[in-house]
Amino acid sequence: MNYNLNNIADQQQKTSSLSALKKLLLLIQEERSNLLLALVAILINSGLNLLGPYLTGHVIDTYIVKKDYHGVLLWAGILLGMYMVAFVASYLQTRLMGGVGQRMLFKLRNTIFNKLQELPVEFFNQNKAGDLISRVNNDTDKINQFFSQSLMQFIGTIATMTGAGIFLLAINVELGAATLLPGLLIFIITKFCSPWIKKRNARSMQRTGGLSAEIQESLQNFKVIIAFNRRDYFRNRFETANNQNYTTAIKAGIANNIFIPVYGFFAGMAQLIVLTFGIYLIAHGQFSIGLLVSYLAYATNFYNPLRQLAALWTGFQVAMAGWDRISYILNMETNLPIIPDTNTNNQPAPVMEFRDVSFGYQQGQEILHHINFTLQQGKTYALVGPTGGGKTTTASLIARLYDPLQGQVLLNGKDIRSYQPAERSSKIGFILQEPFLFTGTVRENIIYGNTNLENYTTQQLEATITDAGLQSLLSIFENGLDTEVSSGGESISLGQKQLIAFMRAVLRNPDLLILDEATANIDTITEKILQEILNKLPATTTRVIIAHRLNTIQNADEIFFVNAGEIIRAGSFDHAVNMLLHGERQS
Numbered sequence: 376m377n378y379n380l381n382n383i384a385d386q387q388q389k390t391s392s393l394s395a396l397k398k399l400l401l402l403i404q405e406e407r408s409n410l411l412l413a414l415v416a417i418l419i420n421s422g423l424n425l426l427g428p429y430l431t432g433h434v435i436d437t438y439i440v441k442k443d444y445h446g447v448l449l450w451a452g453i454l455l456g457m458y459m460v461a462f463v464a465s466y467l468q469t470r471l472m473g474g475v476g477q478r479m480l481f482k483l484r485n486t487i488f489n490k491l492q493e494l495p496v497e498f499f500n501q502n503k504a505g506d507l508i509s510r511v512n513n514d515t516d517k518i519n520q521f522f523s524q525s526l527m528q529f530i531g532t533i534a535t536m537t538g539a540g541i542f543l544l545a546i547n548v549e550l551g552a553a554t555l556l557p558g559l560l561i562f563i564i565t566k567f568c569s570p571w572i573k574k575r576n577a578r579s580m581q582r583t584g585g586l587s588a589e590i591q592e593s594l595q596n597f598k599v600i601i602a603f604n605r606r607d608y609f610r611n612r613f614e615t616a617n618n619q620n621y622t623t624a625i626k627a628g629i630a631n632n633i634f635i636p637v638y639g640f641f642a643g644m645a646q647l648i649v650l651t652f653g654i655y656l657i658a659h660g661q662f663s664i665g666l667l668v669s670y671l672a673y674a675t676n677f678y679n680p681l682r683q684l685a686a687l688w689t690g691f692q693v694a695m696a697g698w699d700r701i702s703y704i705l706n707m708e709t710n711l712p713i714i715p716d717t718n719t720n721n722q723p724a725p726v727m728e729f730r731d732v733s734f735g736y737q738q739g740q741e742i743l744h745h746i747n748f749t750l751q752q753g754k755t756y757a758l759v760g761p762t763g764g765g766k767t768t769t770a771s772l773i774a775r776l777y778d779p780l781q782g783q784v785l786l787n788g789k790d791i792r793s794y795q796p797a798e799r800s801s802k803i804g805f806i807l808q809e810p811f812l813f814t815g816t817v818r819e820n821i822i823y824g825n826t827n828l829e830n831y832t833t834q835q836l837e838a839t840i841t842d843a844g845l846q847s848l849l850s851i852f853e854n855g856l857d858t859e860v861s862s863g864g865e866s867i868s869l870g871q872k873q874l875i876a877f878m879r880a881v882l883r884n885p886d887l888l889i890l891d892e893a894t895a896n897i898d899t900i901t902e903k904i905l906q907e908i909l910n911k912l913p914a915t916t917t918r919v920i921i922a923h924r925l926n927t928i929q930n931a932d933e934i935f936f937v938n939a940g941e942i943i944r945a946g947s948f949d950h951a952v953n954m955l956l957h958g959e960r961q962s
C-alpha cells in the first residue's frame with residue numbers, strides 16, 4: 376500500500392480553496408462563540424471606519440463651507456469617539472483570534488500526533504521522521520498564523536471593501552463603476568494566480584520537510600558518520616537539501632509578494648480615475664468638493680484594504696498548502712483494520728498458526744511464500760536461517776506489524792485481525808533487534824504500556840520484579856528502577872537496553888514471547904540468567920527465539936529453518952546446524 380506522503384501529494388486531486396477551508400473550519404467548531412464575538416468586533420471596526428469619510432464629506436459641505444467652526448469641532452469630537460470605539464473593537468478581535476489560533480494549533484498538533492499513533496509500521500517505513508516532524512511543527516504553524524493574524528483581518532477587509540464599494544456606487548453610479556473597474560481586473564488576476572502561489576508554497580514546505588529529514592538522519596547517525604569519516608558526504612547531502620529549500624523558498628517568496636505591486640498599480644489607476652472623472656463632474660456642476668473628498672477617501676478605503684488583501688490572500692494560500700500536507704496524514708487509513716470475529720469453533724487451538732501465508736513489503740516482491748506452521752502453548756521455538764532469510768519478517772507477522780498478502784495468521788484459533796490492538800499486544804510480547812527506549816527512568820520504560828503496573832508503588836513493583844525472577848537483571852543498573860536512560864540510549868549499553876526491553880516484555884506476562892536477536896549484545900553470564908528467567912516463565916508461555924548464536928537455541932522444542940521465503944522444520948539441533956551451514960554457503 377502506498378503510504379508515501381510525497382507521492383500521494385503528487386497524485387491527489389487539487390482541492391478547491393473553499394472546500395479545504397470548510398474542512399478546516401470543522402476543527403474550530405468549538406470556538407464558534409469566540410469567532411462570532413471577533414466577527415462582531417471586526418464588523419463594528421469596519422463599519423465605523425466606513426462612516427468616517429461620509430461624515431467628513433458632510434462636515435465639509437455643511438460646516439466648513441459655511442465657516443461654522445462650532446459644528447466642525449462637535450463633529451471632530453464625534454469622529455474621535457468613533458475611531459476610539461473602532462480601536463477597542465480591533466484590539467478585542469486581535470486578542471480573541473490570537474487565542475483561537477493557539478488553541479487550534481494545539482488541537483491540530485494533537486489530532487495529527489494521535490493519527491500518527493494509529494498508522495501502521497509501513498507508513499513509518501515509507502516516510503522520513505524529519506518530514507513528519509516538519510508537518511506537525513512547521514505546517515500547522517502556517518495555519519495558526521493565518522487564523523490568529525489574518526482571518527478576521529481578511530473578513531474585516533472584505534467588509535470594508537464591500538461597504539466602500541456600496542458607498543462609491545450609491546454616491547454616483549457611473550463614477551463608482553469606473554472606480555471599481557480596476558478592482559474587477561485585480562479579482563480576475565488573483566483567481567488566475569492563486570493555484571500557482573499555493574503550488575509554490577507547497578513545494579517550499581516539501582523542501583523544508585526534506586531538509587528536516589536530512590538533519591534528523593545525520594543527527595541520528597552521527598556516530599557512523601564520524602567513525603566512517605563521512606562528514607563530507609553528509610555535508611554535501613545537506614547542502615543539496617538546503618539549496619533546494621533555499622531555491623523553492625525564494626520562488627515561494629516571489630509568488631507571495633507578486634500581488635503587492637500589481638494591486639498597488641491598480642489602486643493608483645483607480646485614484647486617477649476618481650480625480651479626473653470627479654473634477655469633470657464638478658466642472659459640469661454635477662458633484663461637490665465635499666463629495667469628491669469623501670469619494671477619494673472611499674476609493675482609498677476600497678483599494679488600501681485590497682493591498683492588504685494581497686498579503687492576506689497569499690497567507691491564505693500558504694495556510695491551505697500547509698493544510699493539504701496535513702490532511703494527507705489525517706485522511707490516511709490504516710491498512711490493519713479490525714475485522715469481525717467469524718470463528719465459531721470452540722475447540723482448543725494452537726497459540727499461533729500460519730495458514731498458507733505469503734507476504735512481501737512491496738508489490739511483486741514476495742519475501743515469504745505459502746507458509747504453514749503452528750506454535751503450541753508452552754513450547755519454545757527457534758527460527759534460524761541466513762541473514763535476510765525472513766526471520767524478522769515472520770516475527771513481525773506473528774505480532775501483526777503487517778498483514779499477509781495472502782493466507783491467514785491465527786492467534787489462539789482466531790484471525791489475528793479480529794483482535795483489538797490492546798488485546799493483541801497484551802498477548803504477544805516482542806523484543807526487537809533494536810529495542811526502543813523512551814527518555815526517562817528504567818521504571819518508566821519497563822512499565823510502559825502495562826496498565827496493571829502503572830499505579831504500583833516502588834515496593835510493589837520491586838516485589839513483582841523479584842517474583843518474575845528479574846531482580847538479578849535490575850541489579851545490573853546502578854540506581855535500579857531510578858536509573859536514567861535516554862531515548863537514544865547513549866547513557867547505557869546496547870545490552871542494557873536489551874535487558875530493559877526484556878524486563879518490559881516479561882512483566883507483561885504474554886501468551887507468546889518473541890525474542891528477535893534479543894541476546895545478541897549480552898555477555899554469556901547474563902545470557903544464562905536470561906535463559907533461567909525464560910525457563911521460569913509460566914508453563915503456558917510460548918517462546919519464539921530468533922538467534923544467530925546457536926547455543927541460545929539448543930533447548931528449543933522445535934527449530935524452524937527460514938530461508939529464501941520458506942520455513943522448514945529442521946528436526947534435530949544438529950540437522951539445523953547443517954542446514955544453516957549449507958544455507959549460509961548458498962546465500
Ligand SMILES: Nc1ncnc2c1ncn2[C@@H]1O[C@H](COP(=O)(O)OP(=O)(O)OP(=O)(O)O)[C@@H](O)[C@H]1O
Pocket residue numbers: 500736737742760761762763764765766767768769937
Ligand atoms: N521494511 C522493509 N521494507 C522492504 N524490505 C524489507 C523490509 N524489512 C526487511 N526487508 C527485506 O525482507 C527480507 C527479509 O528480511 P528479514 O529482516 O526478515 O530477514 P532476517 O532473516 O530477520 O535477517 P537478519 O538475520 O539479518 O535479521 C530481506 O531481503 C530484507 O531486505
